Amino acid sequence: MRIIRSPFAAIGLTALVGMASLPLKAAPPADWQLVFADEFDAAELDATKWSTTMAFVGTHGPRYHNEYYASYTLDEDVMLGDGLLRLRTDRRDVKGDNPAGDFTYSQGLVSTHDKFTFTYGYIEIRAKYPGGKGLWPCFWLMPQNLAAWPPEFDIAEYYGGQRKMHHGLAHGTMTDTLWDSTGDTETEFENVWHTYALQWTKDRAVWFVDGIARKTIAAEYVPAVPMYVLLSNSISSRRGPSSEPDENTVFPNYFAIDYIRIWQPPPVPVVAKTDAEPVAVVVKLEAADIPVVVAAEPTAVQP
DSSP states (O other): OOOOOOOOTTSOHHHHHHHHTSOOOOOOOTTOEEEEEEOOOSSSOOTTTOBSSOOSTTOSSTTOOOTTBOEEEOGGGEEEETTEEEEEEEEEEEEEETTEEEEEEEEEEEEOTTTOOBSSEEEEEEEEBOOSTTEEEEEEEEESSTTOOOOEEEEEEEETTTTEEEEEEEEEOSSSEEEEEEEEOSSOOBTOEEEEEEEEETTEEEEEETTEEEEEEESTTSOOSOEEEEEEEEEBOTTSTTOOOOTTSOSSEEEEEEEEEEEEOOOOOEEOOOOOOOEEEEEEOSSOEEEEEEOOOOOEEOO
8 A cells, every 4th residue: 555655976977988898787686586576478368366456444445546546446457468568547437346436547556465475575667667757657565465555665656756766665554644755756657668776685676677776674664574575556646745747648558568577596404403322433643532512403494
């Protein structure tokens, strides 16, 4: 639930041109394992990985978020083609049924709720965000436990009306919600491909854009609960952070995602307890017999 509350001076021009031509992509630690991925090469959305509705506290139904939003979620606004997932928003009259109501905008949304969750890992997308007043595309994580908000990771949440990318974490309690947030208004995000990533470990979270760390939190309030992925392209209401669309906002527009990939550390072996007593072994040396204590070998058990 969303509640509102360039260092190149010493580099020559030739080097800058060369750097600009190289893709900058964040990467997980070398020994981490890929546990979830979608390259969006199929003709239809993979229903084993994704659903197209919302399921978290604070919504007014599975297809409408709350008063900060003006858009109703439709399956037809989730589109695949040319190796991309495109989440569309459009200005059109929509007769909602869950919840019932009249809406003037539609939106596309996908979620891994009840299909895939993870605790700790490295998650990355390559995406192109749309721009314009009222637009509110987002790449975010929510807790699998429906009654446990916060936490919420906003990995890359764009406020089109402010031309600001929000990187943030909600923590605390439902009645006393705190945000640790950073807003980027310097980078050009609209209609430009970037990679967006989060490295999430115990008591630490790092946000990346194009492989460059943009925000770091090292604190005990970094969550340690299973979370799932959402990708959405929403429209802000007057109360929302992007304001309402105006006559210059282009419709339809598309939040395009090239891929999503998630890595996690390999399982840590658990050393089983043993009741065996250390045994004394006599080793023959040149000068004397010196007893050496050797502990019984522990057994490694995979969790």
